[in-house]
Amino acid sequence: METTSAEKYYNITRIDIAQFFQDVVDFINQGYPSILSYYEGGNLPANSLKVLDDLLFRAEKIDAAFYNFSGQMKTTDMWDLLDTFEDTWGQLLTINNTSKWMRSSRVGRYDGKFYLERALADFENFEQVASSVGSNDPQNDWENIAIDNFIIEEKYSPRNGGPIFKISLSSTANFGIQTVVDSLVGERILGKDIDKRFYFKDNDLAIVEYKDAINQTIDTIMNTLKGDIPEFPEDGISNEFVGTNVSAIQYPTLFRNLSTMFAKDDRFIEVNLLSLTREDDYIIMKIKIRTVNSDSFITNINV
Incomplete structure (x- = not known):
């Protein structure tokens, strides 16, 4: 045999x-x-x-x-x-x-509570915070957040927010994030990426994490022209805008091109045009981008 x-x-x-x-x-x-x-x-x-x-x-x-x-x-x-x-x-x-x-909010093997650090965004209230972490009854569950963090009303204001507090995540919390492969707790929800400078660190490709990864993604989106990504040739700013007279640029189309790319990355939940100003021979678009964990990033695009 x-x-x-x-x-x-x-x-x-x-x-x-x-x-x-x-x-x-x-x-x-x-x-x-x-x-x-x-x-x-x-x-x-x-x-x-x-x-x-x-x-x-x-x-x-x-x-x-x-x-x-x-x-x-x-x-x-x-x-x-x-x-x-x-x-x-x-x-x-x-x-x-x-x-x-599985993008689970459970990080380890211990059956307990998991927490996300947050601060109130402009004009955000604690009911909205409770809703953002999957509460089925945010009108009442916000009280638990307030009690657990010993929140004093005078420390918070609609315009300035207030101190950082912690939220207990549901063990089945689902942020709907498919862009990131990680346990979606705290800053991990913002993900990691290979550093665009492409170099080795500690015998491996260098990476950027969390807020640095978001900043790199924003920069990549801002500098992507249509055709730069072979798999998605329609993504990016139209080549027609390159070298065009500032008076001929269609700004709604330009902003829509950018918004479409941000919408494909589920770490971003909001993109707003704050201002549009002209200086000499170029236009400055000031944009505010908000991520799923309520961090805000403000950047300028020079056209």
Whole structure:
């Protein structure tokens, strides 16, 4: 009877990789659904998470054995076995990051409350704040925010807002953000991106995070011309505006082009034109952009 690749691996390393594969299949069928349920607001699946940790620990040992005994694994079937193992390990690592892939407000494995830091925007009230985090009864739930933060009415005003406070997020909070792959808590809701300067840092591509990522995105949108993005040739400012006399520019069309791009990124919830002024041979458009966590960014476009 021909020896299987899993048996060869066992004879070399004394690690039962076939049993590992079977245990992963059993876990995906039986344990993984409870982890999905947890990040949607269900109960903490302690046993399933323990099994996941054990499988990840075993995967590291199997990976090390492939490296340490590579000199004895020279047949093509062992390469096929390595490919199967790496695919399986990748599935486990993906499951371990379920919170990020599901954009869950639950960050870790502890069944408790999660908080978002906020400040009141101009003319915003606490009922609107309660509504923004998924409250079904914001007219009453705003009182809980006020009580939990020991809020004193005199410290807040419609125009100037007030001190930063914390909001307890619902365990099933859903901000509807698909642009970001992360646990949507605090600044994480603003996401990360590869730094447009494109350089390496700590043996990996440098990134920008949170507000820096938003600023980079705003700058990218402002400088994108139609045709710059092959997949979306209609996105961006029309090339017709480049080199055009300021008197001939159609400003509503220009602003609509920009608004369309911001609308495609669900981290942005509002774009307003604050002013339109002419200086010498160019026009300055002052724009205010508001993000889903109520941060505001003001920028100028020179046309």
